[in-house]
Amino acid sequence: MSDTRELPILAAGLRHSERLAVTPFHTVPEVDDAWPGFRDMPPVFATAMMIGFIEQTCIEALRPYLTDEQRTVGTHVDVSHVTPTPVGMSVTAEIELIAVEERSLLFKVSCCDETGLIGEGTHRRAIIDLNRFTRRLADKPSRSDS
DSSP: OOOOSOOOOOOTTOEEEEEEEOOGGGBGGGSOTTOGGGTTSOSBBOHHHHHHHHHHHHHHHHGGGSOTTEEEEEEEEEEEEOSOOBTTOEEEEEEEEEEEETTEEEEEEEEEETTEEEEEEEEEEEEEEHHHHHHHHHHSOOGGGO
16 A cells, blocks of 8 residues: 655754653663673663664654655664763753755754753664565575574
8 A cells, every 4th residue: 555645855954852751771781681791780871772762763753754665774873972861860862854865864963861961973864665674684594594
């Protein structure tokens, strides 16, 4: 089934922000039980979670510009994480689309908590056709196939 709605034009200058309350789930010790090195780290907002939050903010910003068959995937992240954020504080991600090169999208990104800047940099995403991407992924041999 094809998407027939009229899409707005995606162009540099698009801005979006999202807010997140930091919970224990978002902290370094909770990142993944399979990585024991994180277990005894301070319970602060994890860099991995900050990157995921930035990606989520970009995804939400782009949603109105994509057909039902399209998604975006992250292809590059260059983001600093300069100060810790404890559980209970809110974090705001702000993104700005600064370049559109065919299907490649470059964002200027930043995150702040209630006391100021905690991270900033750039993030690149690519527009994909979900069905084609899924087929290519299914064709990729898994380790158990070797």
